[in-house]
Amino acid sequence: MSLLSLSGVTCRFGGITALNNLSLDLPAGAITGVIGPNGAGKTTLFNCITGAYRPSEGEIRLRGESLLGMPPHRIARRGIARTFQNIRLFPSMTVWEHLMVVQRGGGLRAALAPLGLSGPAPRHRAEQALERFGLAPFRDRLATTLPYGVMRRVELARALTAEPALLLLDEPVAGMNHEEAAGVASLLQGLVADGLTLLLIEHDMGFVEQLCQRVHVLDFGTLIASGTPAEIRRNPAVIDAYLGVEA
Amino acid sequence: MLLQQLVNGLTLGAVYTLVALGFSLVMGVLGILNLAVAELFMLGGYVGLTLMLDGQPLLVGLGAAALFTGLLGVVVERVAYQPLRHAPPIAPLLSTLGFSVIFQTVATNVWGSDPLLLPPELMDARYQLGSVSVGQAQLVVMATAVGLVVGLALVMRHTRFGTGLRAIAENRDVARLLGVPAPLVTSGAFALSGAMAGVAGVLIGLHYGALTPFVGVEVGLKAIAVMVVGGTTSIWGVLLAGPLLGVLEVMTVAFGGAAFRDMTVYGLMILTLLLRPQGLLGRAGGAQRV
The missing domain is CATH 3.40.50.300 (P-loop containing nucleotide triphosphate hydrolases)
Known part of the structure; x- marks a missing residue:
């Protein structure tokens, strides 16, 4: 199939x-x-x-x-998600914020809901991605200040947060x-x-x-x-x- | 005297800050200067104050102004920006300029070119704090501005809309690949930008006790100077530059003479462009997109 x-x-x-x-x-x-x-x-x-x-x-x-x-x-x-050959992260965002950018559900209500109240699903997915890629120690660091290998993992984690x-x-x-x-x-x-x-x-x-x-x-x-x-x-x-x- | 002028300057600066945030919301995301913001500021003032003169409470006036200019902001986006989004940036700049001229003309026809005067008894309470006298209107202006700025900061940091908007500002293509609905978020940015300006229009009317159809050019455009001095890429820069330029202007009038009033504000803008093009708090290397 x-x-x-x-x-x-x-x-x-x-x-x-x-x-x-x-x-x-x-x-x-x-x-x-x-x-x-x-x-x-x-x-x-x-x-x-x-x-x-x-x-x-x-x-x-x-x-x-x-x-x-x-x-x-x-x-x-x-x-469908993707990563890039040359890493493309958002310079002003922390690792955690990168994961929270990912959007699945739609609608105006979802857009305006505070991230903490938009249901446990997005935060849970992001937490899982942090764990899986060993990014928990870098959670609140600006992503583009991290070592190259870590930035690659952030990009991968971001893509996978969309499941x-x-x-x-x-x-x-x-x-x-x-x-x-x-x-x-x-x-x-x-x-x-x-x-x-x-x-x-x-x-x-x-x-x-x-x-x-x-x-x-x-x-x-x-x-x-x-x-x-x-x-x-x-x-x-x-x-x-x-x-x-x-x- | 100095302290009194400081309070007056901060009040004016609060209004500048709100309008400047209105400009920078669109500037930060799309890199275009939406000149219609200055006239949405004026229109918001008329809508809100007209309702308040009709006996409606302050909150109704502010809310109606925000709603009206927020919706008009989306109209501006759909007509003046969307069809031209692949054109050189000068094209949407000119089409938003067209909108601002139209808005001003409409306001002149609806409300007349004579100033709309607020009755002196509207918000005339004064509070004495030591040697400084603070008017009720000034308190309303500052409290509303602080509330809106805090609210905006929370929205930008803690909602899907806010994180989506920041992602689009940094890299539109990548944001879309992450599922951020760029067209919807862009319209949202124009709406929020218009609403901020509209509320600021009501506030300036309360502060001056009067409103004219030309307040957008007189006051609204000064917010562009605030945005440039603060740095178009930095909300914090705007929060610093707004009060700074408000105080500078009031001090200039008090101690230098009214003739120099606009010269210092716009002079500082030119100096910033020459000496610190990224703005006071802008990221070094990130040249301003004007």
């Missing part, structure tokens, strides 16, 4: 085709990887899914419901050492065990092999290969375009 399906998605900017007739399905409860050289359209793919860009052609469906033309905040409330069905991760271990990356890997595996579906952009092929059940390879906006990590390793087109010949 696929959670998200893209069919024939094309995204053009002026004369540039950033995504070309892309079709793929994300199976629920799995980790799917997207790899490809810089400028292959990986981040554009994320932007189309989250509603930041509107594809020129094609269809994107979440659980069968079309997301095209839906504003980003509504898509987010349908259950999404699908989480898009844009290079979650960029700039991390081996140990930190291994920590993130086991964290992500724990999330998937809890039923989350992940779509992961990553350059670290070892990380991709360790985590992903399925990998899609993009080159110049076109899907050139799909398969298990082992199949991708052997695929001549992929070796040509991206992985290079192994010494």
Whole structure:
């Protein structure tokens, strides 16, 4: 059963085709990887899914419901969250406030209710995220003053506070050492065990092999290969375009 | 004498602070100067004072003014800002300027260009505190302003609307990805901004005992100077600059002469732009968005 399906998605900017007739399905409860050289359209793919860009052609469906033309905040409330390659936190907010920004329920009443009185759910979710990501000691610190690895965890915690069905991760271990990356890997595996579906952009092929059940390879906006990590390793087109010949 | 002038200056400063917060709510979120705020300030004054002259209590006057100018604030957003949100910032600036001219014209036609005078017996009680005499109206002005500022701070920090608004101000795209309904929150910012200005209009009428359709230009625009001196990115800066400029103005009139009154206020604004462009309490490096 696929959670998200893209069919024939094309995204053009002026004369540039950033995504070309892309079709793929994300199976629920799995980790799917997207790899490809810089400028292959990986981040554009994320932007189309989250509603930041509107594809020129094609269809994107979440659980069968079309997301095209839906504003980003509504898509987010349908259950899609993402993190960024370059961390994007709010400079004037504490770690706790980052988690409280996340909004699920709607309506004017909910908007005006004091955070403490808007029901235990949001605070409870935020408390859980603090625990899970080891952020409790940093709760009232300004998020952008924290060490890099902690900021990454804040971003991840913020995305998960929305309790999404699908989480898009844009290079979650960029700039991390081996140990930190291994920590993130086991964290992500724990999330998937809890039923989350992940779509992961990553350059670290070892990380991709360790985590992903399925990998899609993009080159110049076109899907050139799909398969298990082992199949991708052997695929001549992929070796040509991206992985290079192994010494 | 000095102490008395200080009280008078703080009263005026309280009004400046409210209007400046009205400007900075929209400025902080969208980076545009909503010039219509100055005239919403004037219109709020007329609506509230007209009701009070009709015998309605103060709270009804303040509430009606807030409601009226809050709704008009949303109208301004829908007509003057929404359709132009992808245009260069000068476009919404000019369209809100258009709105302010229209508001002023409408007010002149409805209420006339002669000052609306409040009967001297309205809030004429005076309280003697040592050598300082404080009028009932002054107390009302200051208490209302303090109450609204505290209320605004609580809303910004402790409601979904407030945290959503702050998130949008910092990064609109990321805020939307977190489920913050940006269009709704933006309309809310315009409504709140208009309501703050409208209440301030009632207060200035009570303080002066009179109102003219030109009070938006005379007083409302000074709030822009307050916002610039305080720093457009800092609510705390506005809270410091409002009273400061109010006192500065009153002192200038008392000890320097009325002719220099506006010169010191706007002079300080220019000096701020030249010497400390981020404002008194603005974040260093965060240049002001005017």
